[in-house]
Amino acid sequence: MISAKSVKPEVMVVKRNGIEERFNINKLVKSLMNAGLDYDKVNLVIEKICNNIYNGISTKELKNLVYKALKEIDKDVADNYKYENCLKVRTSEKQFEPFNKQKIVDALIKETGADVEIAKKIADEVEKIVKKLEIKYLTAPMIREIVNAKLIEHGLEELRHKHTRLGIPIYDITKLIKSGSRENANLMHNPESIHKWVADETMKQYALMKIFPRYIADAHMRGDIHLHDLEYAAVRPVCLQHDLRPFFKYGLRVDGTGLHTSVSKPAKHPEVAIQHAAKVMMAAQTNMSGGQSIDEFNIWLAPYVRGLSYEKIKQLMQMFVYELNQMYVARGGQVIFSSINLELEVPEFLKDKEAVVAGTTRGTYEEYEEEAKMIVHALVDVMLEGDATGKPFLFPNTIFKLRENAFEDEELMIKIHQLCAKFGTPYFINMLPDWQVNNTNAMGCRTRLSGDWTGDAEVDTLRTGNMQWYTINLPRIAYEAKGDDDRLFEILRERLELVKEALLIKHKVTMERLYEDGVMPFLTQKFDGEEYYRYDHTTKTFGFVGLNEMLKYHLGEELHTSKDALKFGERVIRYMREYADDLKEKTGLRWSVTQTPAESTAGRFARLDMKYYREEAKTVVNGDLSDIDSLYYSNSSHVRVDAPITLGEKLRIEERFHPICNGGHIMHLWNIESAADPEVLMSITKKITKTNIGFWAYTKNLSVCEKCRMAMGGLRDKCINCGNENIAKFSRITGYLQNVSNFNKAKQQEVKDRRIVKIFED
Template sequence: MRDARIIAALPTKAETCVLKNNGIYEKFSHEKIVKSLLMVGAPLWASEKIASQAAAAAYDGISTAEIKMLVYDALCEIKEETADRYLAANKLRVRTSRDKIETFDQTKIEDTLVVETGASRELAYSIASDVWKELKKLNVEYLTAPMIREIVNTKLVEHGLETLRKKYTRLGIPVYNITSLIQNGSRDNANMIHNPETVHKYVADEALKQYALLNLPNELADAHMSGDIHIHDLEFFAGRPLNCMQHDLRLFIRHGLKVDGTGDHTSVAGPPKHMETLMNHAGEIMLAAQQNMSGGQAMSLWNIFVAPFAAGMPYEKVKQAVQMFIFNLNMAYAARGSQVPFTSINLEFSVPKFLQDEPAYGPKGKLVGTYGDFEEETRLLQRAITETLMEGDSDGKPHLFPNTIYTIRKESLKSEMEEDLMRVHELSAKYGSAYFVNMLASYRGNMANYMGCRTALQDNWTGEWEKDCFRTGNLAYVTLNLPRIAYQSRDDTEVFEYLDSYMDMAVKVLNLRRESALNCLNKYNMLPFLHQEFEDEMYYRIENSTMSFGFVGLNEMLLSYLGRGIEDSESHKMGIKILEYINNRTAELKKETGLRWSVLQTPAESTAYRFASLDKEKFKEEAITQGDRGAYYYTNSSHVPVNSDVLLPEKIRLEEKFHPLTPGGHIFHAFMGESYSSPESLMSLTHKMAKKSDIGFWAYSSALSFCIGCKTLMKGLNEQCPTCGERDDVEWYDRITGYVQQVGRAKSSSGGWNKGKMQELKDRRRFEQ
């Protein structure tokens, strides 16, 4: 039954009515048909004749689509070419990517083929004509631009034009996948919650990953897709190719802050005059740079560079300013996909000797002496940071950012530093969030900057701590699938041949990544914050950035190749040999290219799971993995397996050998037990590791549970709150691969981690004191 809207649109006289696409009825028009035929070149006599035939065949309620087909069929009997023009103009309507409905035009296909693929006009015409023949067969009222593009791509493949097809293809994500993202979220990144911004990020990421893979040489894209290597941050390859960065806070103290890099689109701040302003600027610097980069933002010597602003301030005011800094970083939900920016600060227990006579800059950017003059303020700031972190947020949960990295030097272990050092170990005992850098290790110089969960810079490039460690970072890294090498090798010769071939592919990827970074910095003007100038020099020093080889599964490689894992002495020697080989290649690359190549332990939050799953599928039972069906994973980098029975001293002995061989970043995990850790025991262990081992970077990690209902913090992964009995709202926290993060909730035992990481969490053997 026609509704009131349709009835109102009906002609008043008893005439034939036509139902339009929008649901409105209008009277049949002989003149409209004649006019549409004349517009496509039909003779007047033919137009009148066909319009009369259509009028005779029409009935009340006939659709416009039916009328158009009546006209088309009649016109075909007179002249097929004219009929095709009529069909394209009147029957085939295209919903375009410009949110418009247009008539089909074959020449538009021809034009886009010429422009987008470089095809000749003759070839473009041939392909477009084939497409038109296919479209005529379709009984549809509307075409869409993606539908037409898919048919064009099919014709390109049929003609053997795969290179042109890659240029012409459309990037996107299936409707089902978007629906799943909206309803269920994703577990690829434990640092992201499920909200509208994450959905936007994942959809955009998928298109940009496809774009990156299409623009890589086929052999490199295939190597990534098949799991020989893993190209990290594919979604950022083209437009945000730089990974981690170490900032120099002094420049912003002296010159002020332009968060957009130019001052054209945001307010410009001059040099800070007060401690509170500097705290705000310090956070904004890292948040602004996060818009230009794909990895973590860090500041080293943080409390030393801030110290001049704390001069003469009471401790309570200093701590209040520090609290603002920490809360702002943890509440700035403005990074990629509505994340808190991934930030880190490196802290010193005192002013190291090499900085004692360096000029110090304070309020208004003025020179206020040397940093050696601010020893007391340096220590006060470190205390303020530590105490604020130990207090947690207002609910008693740990602050997850910034990652707080404490630098252990010889002077840090002296008796006069004992109170400060003990306070940090109290933080470790409570939350497990502190990191430690060992500057007593045999391979250290004056500086070692860590940029989050492990990526690092050391003053081993030019020997100048500023150039090597500030205003630069890890440009990118590619991870090698070591177990797969073992599955395919019969002897040492083949092992190293495969290793060479995997590294060769990684070199090509990293060179392309660097080229993309240079284009984004200098040619496309896409990274204005990094490109801004200070004293006639670009802020980001790309010439000092590292390009790194990561690796996963050394333990499983040794198990497959030698039958014994990394804990065995002979296997351990083979593992050292492999890492030495990779380092020798980096040394050769430095000489050949003049660029800064490095080796790091890949964080492998998802890569260890991805590689293991792909290898189980490809090599079946031959693949040696950790975990079980559906939750396979490889042991991270050169670590001892998390479920190993080796005691802590032995674990240190085994893993310390690999830290000098991974100068681009590494970490030692001491997963502590469910009982409360003793700060005194942890501090004793720190003394031993710093003085007697080559462990360069470590953390005492604790699994925590937090009841949202009654705000109770508990050690261990508890299914139920012992205080109020709550089960549904008990959150779990632990160190994912580098940084402490919420695992999920006890009820679901999932959250933001993939299946492999969740299985690793369950497998972790924890050390009791």
């Protein structure tokens, strides 16, 4: 029973417009019931209100009294009462609050720099629209969309651009949850990767709308150029080549500060040194977007294994390999994209350097050549065995440097080529050509550092890396040039200018993240007063895709069919290199040219060119024209993967470009199954070291039965042991081995097209 005993006589309430009206207890009861208050609690609220009400109270004060009384009983009912008779907004903080047009005014001024009058005008018009909507509540994104529509209506496109909201449609998130993405074959479909893909899409949008100016973003969207790693453009550089000595001397802080994680003293025991080597790459991948690599891996570890048996060293290498293949912690739920550069002899530039071990030094590295070789022997033995099911270890990428005395240890070289023949995992750096210098290393797929930047091999090749590479669509330049050589080089220069500006923007942004915002503390931690990451020595790199198709359209000939085409192709890439070298002189930054890995870019460019230049592109593109997702361009300056040529011809063509591409290069020998004899492969390696090929790999396709786990050479559809048709197929996608089912459709088509070159001339 509702009581009004406590209501004071003649209590008047002052409304917003100043008019007074008598307090109406029945009206209050109705509001309480509408808000969802239980009937048996209504009297309790009424008593509280009547004890505090006074003559001349305003409606606002009365509502506050009621809200406070309700909040003590039921917060949800209190909120329902508070927002009764007003349009409610569900905010990004997952709360409801009344619609307030002043928030629109404030947001426009703060986010876009709009002047007050324009902001108020837009807010007034939005208020009129939302008040006409027959809905229970608005959302903050919905209001933002209406505001943006009004900004466009008034011709305020720049303000709209700054005010827009980034995100991903519900449909697209559902699709990622159900099917995943194949943009990066190293990413498995799991909860972590789903979160990464959703976050990536938002950060890509941010980069295109905030980091890069419209004309650069549009050039990327059209496919004139490709801005790689857009999801990381605002926050990370790409590849890093590690030096283990600072950690072996001073200890390990995986967060860079030691404030958030435990701090390790310098490793005293080899097992701890191995763990620290793996953790260095694990820690750095939180700061970098690309490959983590350790140069001189076996040299740094050699002092730690002195006096150990070969069996113990092999166990240590097994520990390291399993660490890198089972630390499922990298970006989006993947193993670390890791590489190690290995020496078959102590290089000249390290021979007299103090050997660091357990926080001190013990002699020089020249004294540990035998231990360094034992590490390589042991590591290759571990890689040859494969994992517990017989599969190859996909990481780390093992990169062998071939210097003057490489073939003196024939046993080791045979063993390395047995690994090539069995799994196709090794890579080789040819250190013998005249254009190579004291040290060269590779990170990830092929990005390269060389000791010819300052002339100091350590400064040029250790604790630094590739800041970023961006890629030019070469076939499109040919389509636009319409056969005119001069016009072709004019357009090429325009594209180079675009990429240069994009790289300079990324350079500035990365500097801000490193030194102003401090978001990469692992990289900026100091040893002996010097920051670990030598950012000043990172490369800013021009990439390219589709030289072969450019030549095919522009000249009617391909790299392997015409000496004139090869000569013209060399002229194109040399033009890029000269442009980069000129920038070095002008800016003091380290510019280079690379053969882009193009895991997704080769297909993306082909698809976009079929959209915008269909008549031109269909005459040169590779793949099935009836399936646009299968189309692709040849990678960088490589010959077409199904070109009917011998190994000698392939070498003579592709070696022309390796000295020019100082930021990274590779030659692939695909599908070596039929020639996978260690002796044959070693004879090929000897021949290659006499050429200008700087970096190469033998790709052995492999199939593993998912039932009996039998490993078989080649890409098979059926197990030769048990007949099972569920087969995991492995091949090299660009610069690393991975399950073919994870490849995008363009790369899957390329795998089908790849052919083995003839090892011997006819």
